[in-house]
Amino acid sequence: MKALQLVDEESDKIAFREIDIPKTERTKVLIKLKAAALNHRDQWCRQGMYPGLKYEVTLGSDGAGVVEKVGDDVNQSWIGKEVILNPNIDWGSNPVAQSNSYHILGMPTNGTFAEYVMVDVDRLAAKPEHLSFSEAAALPLAGLTAYRALFTKGLVKDGSNVLVTGIGGGVAQMAFFLAKAAGANVYITSGNQDKIDLAVKNGAQAGYNYKDENWTKTAKADSKGFDAIIDSGGGDLINQYLKVINPGGRIVCYGSTSGTPKNLDVFRLFWSQASIHGSTMGNDQEFVDMIGFVNEHKVIPAVDSVRPFDQAVSAFDEMKAGSQNGKLVLEF
Numbered sequence: 001m002k003a004l005q006l007v008d009e010e011s012d013k014i015a016f017r018e019i020d021i022p023k024t025e026r027t028k029v030l031i032k033l034k035a036a037a038l039n040h041r042d043q044w045c046r047q048g049m050y051p052g053l054k055y056e057v058t059l060g061s062d063g064a065g066v067v068e069k070v071g072d073d074v075n076q077s078w079i080g081k082e083v084i085l086n087p088n089i090d091w092g093s094n095p096v097a098q099s100n101s102y103h104i105l106g107m108p109t110n111g112t113f114a115e116y117v118m119v120d121v122d123r124l125a126a127k128p129e130h131l132s133f134s135e136a137a138a139l140p141l142a143g144l145t146a147y148r149a150l151f152t153k154g155l156v157k158d159g160s161n162v163l164v165t166g167i168g169g170g171v172a173q174m175a176f177f178l179a180k181a182a183g184a185n186v187y188i189t190s191g192n193q194d195k196i197d198l199a200v201k202n203g204a205q206a207g208y209n210y211k212d213e214n215w216t217k218t219a220k221a222d223s224k225g226f227d228a229i230i231d232s233g234g235g236d237l238i239n240q241y242l243k244v245i246n247p248g249g250r251i252v253c254y255g256s257t258s259g260t261p262k263n264l265d266v267f268r269l270f271w272s273q274a275s276i277h278g279s280t281m282g283n284d285q286e287f288v289d290m291i292g293f294v295n296e297h298k299v300i301p302a303v304d305s306v307r308p309f310d311q312a313v314s315a316f317d318e319m320k321a322g323s324q325n326g327k328l329v330l331e332f
Contacts, residue, residue: 003058003114004312006045006107012313013046014059022110022118026071029078029121031085033065035137036112036309038328039170040255043319045107054108061087061105063112064127064136065332074121082127084136085112085119086287088144095283104141104281112137113312115332122284125291130298138170138301138327139294141281145254146174146230147290148282150182153252154228158183163219163229163244165189165237167199167207170327171254173302175230176204181297187223189215195325216243225249233258238276242268251276302326 007015024030042059044050063085067078089109092099105111105119127136149171150156156179164175167188179186180203188199188207196207206222208215219226225246231237235258241251242265251274269276282290293299304326307315315328 001115002309003110004060004309005058005113006053006055008055013048014313014316016310017056019058019114021116024069024071024118026073027120028071028118029067029074029124030069031063031065031083031117031119032068033063033112033115033117033332034133035064035306035332036060036330037062037137037141037170038315038319038330039141040319041104042106042113043316046316047320050107052103052108057106057108058110058112058114058117059106060111060113061141062137062139063117064133065117067124068116070121078121078124081124082133083124084127084140084291085117086123086125086144086284087141088123088281088284088287091283095285098281098283113309113330115309125287128291128295130295131300134303134306134329134331135301137329138303139174140287142170142174142301142327143178143290143294144282144287145171145280146178147293148286149230149252149254149279150175150178150228152282152286153277153279154230154250156182156184156228160184160227161187161223161225161246163187163189163223163226163241165210165229165231166233166257167204168192168195168322168325169232170302172230172232173326176202177299177302178293179230181293181299185223187219187226198325210237210240216240220244228252230254234261235259236261236263239263239265239268242272242274245272245274248273250274252279253277254279303329305329306331
């Protein structure tokens, strides 16, 4: 089968390889993939910026497809079912935080950028019927990360004022849609006016360009402050968020694309009774709950583009440029 792997001998660091279709093991299932979606971690692996890198590993954490074979200990009724994959591996027994052995499908375990993938049967969930394979492939990692950040860490509920930052990314898009479905008043930020305009068209209360030095004043006037801020950037923007967070509000950081803050306005932090929470991915129960929420509210992930699997390198290049607005999806 054809697979896109992290390699050490190519200038691109990724290359298509012909490898064997995995032999189905006792508790595992073989999925014939219909679609897979990129995440930033795939590009970071390509750039050597992800911990525990191994070469000759098939990248990709998100995928949707059809069960083709099952192991001896797996119910035969799974064969032929349309499924999506939970990319968590070894979260552990503590719902609060992942175990030391936790990792994500696609590094160092072979992932979804291949015609077939083999996973444990407990990694499967039925594909939501209202989603196409390409939409379903865009859901797992981004949906799980957004769900935990919003509801477990951010305590978002009906009527909450929520700010989702960096709206172009896949997790931010999912946080936007999930928060809206929960009845929250959702505001967004971006450094790109086109992305702001599109989010407002799709139901954001308002959007702000974080490059504008006065954006926090405008946002505070519009919203009267935020109960939760869901952020992927980190960096010095944290201090700006402290200017617009409501008393007792929560800033949830699930990424650090802007690095670490040079200084932290601790006075604003403690005087506002605010808190800063770290969040990454989510536990298996949250994955189940996320799928249920998506089914109940008929949430559809934002897909920026869909292209054939053999054009995957161009999708990596687009992700590196940061021009996408939603998920980049590959079809088989």
